[in-house]
Amino acid sequence: MHRTAVKKAVxxxxxxxxxxLAQANREKFDRAGTYVINLMSSPGAGKTALLExxxxxxxxxxxxxxxxxxxQTTLDADRLARFHVPLVQVNTDAGFGGECHLDANMxxxxxxxxxxxxxxxxxxxxxxxxxxxxxxxxxEDARVMVYSITEGEEKPLKYPLMFRSxxxxxxxKVDLLKHLEFDLEQFLGNLEAINRGVxxxxxxxxxxxxxxxxxxxxxxxxSA
Amino acid sequence: MHRTAVKKAVxxxxxxxxxxLAQANREKFDRAGTYVINLMSSPGAGKTALLExxxxxxxxxxxxxxxxxxxQTTLDADRLARFHVPLVQVNTDAGFGGECHLDANMxxxxxxxxxxxxxxxxxxxxxxxxxxxxxxxxxEDARVMVYSITEGEEKPLKYPLMFRSxxxxxxxKVDLLKHLEFDLEQFLGNLEAINRGVxxxxxxxxxxxxxxxxxxxxxxxxSA
Numbered sequence: 056m057h058r059t060a061v062k063k064a065v066x067x068x069x070x071x072x073x074x075x076l077a078q079a080n081r082e083k084f085d086r087a088g089t090y091v092i093n094l095m096s097s098p099g100a101g102k103t104a105l106l107e108x109x110x111x112x113x114x115x116x117x118x119x120x121x122x123x124x125x126x127q128t129t130l131d132a133d134r135l136a137r138f139h140v141p142l143v144q145v146n147t148d149a150g151f152g153g154e155c156h157l158d159a160n161m162x163x164x165x166x167x168x169x170x171x172x173x174x175x176x177x178x179x180x181x182x183x184x185x186x187x188x189x190x191x192x193x194x195e196d197a198r199v200m201v202y203s204i205t206e207g208e209e210k211p212l213k214y215p216l217m218f219r220s221x222x223x224x225x226x227x228k229v230d231l232l233k234h235l236e237f238d239l240e241q242f243l244g245n246l247e248a249i250n251r252g253v254x255x256x257x258x259x260x261x262x263x264x265x266x267x268x269x270x271x272x273x274x275x276x277x278s279a
Numbered sequence: 280m281h282r283t284a285v286k287k288a289v290x291x292x293x294x295x296x297x298x299x300l301a302q303a304n305r306e307k308f309d310r311a312g313t314y315v316i317n318l319m320s321s322p323g324a325g326k327t328a329l330l331e332x333x334x335x336x337x338x339x340x341x342x343x344x345x346x347x348x349x350x351q352t353t354l355d356a357d358r359l360a361r362f363h364v365p366l367v368q369v370n371t372d373a374g375f376g377g378e379c380h381l382d383a384n385m386x387x388x389x390x391x392x393x394x395x396x397x398x399x400x401x402x403x404x405x406x407x408x409x410x411x412x413x414x415x416x417x418x419e420d421a422r423v424m425v426y427s428i429t430e431g432e433e434k435p436l437k438y439p440l441m442f443r444s445x446x447x448x449x450x451x452k453v454d455l456l457k458h459l460e461f462d463l464e465q466f467l468g469n470l471e472a473i474n475r476g477v478x479x480x481x482x483x484x485x486x487x488x489x490x491x492x493x494x495x496x497x498x499x500x501x502s503a
Contacts, residue, residue, distance in 0.1 A: 099430025155410035186379035205429040206323025234458045
C-alpha cells in the first residue's frame with residue numbers, strides 16, 4: 056500500500072522532528088530546574104478537577120504552574136484562573152479538525168509566557184485523548200495518566216501505548232465505585248500486564264481521596 | 280513554521296485520498312442496499328455495551344452487523360461474538376503507536392469478509408477517541424455519537440468537530456445521573472450551540488433506558 060507507506064514515512068519524520076524539539080524543551084526545563092509532568096487521559100477523566108484540588112492544597116508549599124492544551128476554548132484555563140497562578144493556554148485547532156494532542160513545538164510556543172526559573176513543577180495538561188498524546192514527547196520528566204473508572208477495566212489492553220509509557224496512574228472517580236460494575240482488581244491486573252510495577256494511586260477529585268498522596272508525590276519530585 | 284506547513288499539506292493530501300476511498304465505500308454500500316453508521320465516542324463511553332443491547336433487541340427484526348475498530352485486541356468483537364452475527368475486526372496498530380481512528384481504507388480492507396447484500400445496517404464501531412475519527416469519512420450514511428455523562432457538560436465546546444458532525448447523539452449512562460453533579464440541561468445547551476437541532480436520546484446500556492427508541496431509529500433507517 057503505497058499511500059500507507061508514504062504516510063508512515065511522513066509520520067516518522069514528524070516524530071523525529073518532534074523528538075528533537077522535545078529534547079530542546081527538556082534542556083530548557085533542566086537549566087531552569089523545573090520538573091515537568093505530561094498529564095494525559097481520555098476526555099472527561101478528571102485532569103482539570105484533580106488540578107483544582109492540587110492547586111488548592113499546594114498553594115504556598117510548591118510553585119506549581121500549568122500549561123493547558125485544548126483543541127478549542129479556554130474553559131479549563133478559566134477554571135484554574137481562580138488560583139491566581141501563572142498559566143498558559145495552547146489551542147491546537149490550527150490544523151484541520153484540530154490536533155488531537157500537544158506536540159513539543161506547541162509546548163515550546165507556550166513557554167515564552169511562563170517564568171520557568173520561578174516554577175518548581177510545570178504540569179502540562181494534554182488534550183483529552185487515550186491514543187495520540189502518548190506518541191509525542193514534549194520534554195517532560197514524567198508522564199502521569201489520569202484514568203477514570205467509568206471507562207471500564209479493559210482499556211490498558213486496548214490502548215496499551217499510553218498505559219505503558221505512564222510513570223504514575225491516578226485511578227480517578229473512585230467515589231463512584233459503589234455505583235458501577237467496575238472490577239478494580241481486574242483493571243489493576245490489566246494495568247500490571249501492560250506496565251509491570253507501575254505506580255498507581257486511587258483518587259477522587261470530588262471527595263479528595265488520594266489527593267494528599269498525589270501532592271506528596273509531587274513534592275518529592277521537587278526535591279528529587 | 281515550515282514544518283507545520285508541510286505537515287498540514289500532507290494531512291490534507293491524506294484527507295483527500297481518504298475522501299475518494301470513502302466515496303468508493305459509499306457506492307458499494309449503496310449498491311448493496313446497506314445503510315451504514317459510523318459509531319463514535321470517547322474511550323469507555325459505552326459503544327460496545329449499547330451494541331450488545333441493540334443486538335439482543337433486533338435479533339430477527341433487522342440484519343444488523345458490526346465492523347469493529349480497535350487499536351489492539353479483539354475484546355469488543357469477542358463481547359459481540361455471542362450474538363452469532365457476522366462481524367469483522369480491524370486493528371489499527373500497524374502505524375507507530377497505533378492509528379487513533381478508522382479510515383476509509385481500513386474499512387475497505389474489512390469489507391471483503393462481510394456479505395453486504397445480506398446486511399440491512401452495518402455499524403462501524405470506531406476507535407474510542409473524541410477528535411480524530413470525526414476527521415475521516417469511511418463511507419457512512421450517518422454518524423452516531425455515544426456520549427457518556429461522566430465526561431462532563433462542556434465537551435461539545437472543547438471538541439466541537441465530532442459533535443458538529445453527528446446526526447444523532449446517544450447521551451449514555453443516564454442511570455448515573457443521580458450519582459454525578461452532571462447538569463444535563465447545560466450539556467444539551469452546549470450540544471445545541473454546536474449542532475443546532477441535532478437529534479439526541481437519553482440512554483443507559485445498563486438499565487436499557489432509551490434502547491428501544493434507538494432500535495426504532497435504526498429500523499426507520501432500514502426502510503428509508
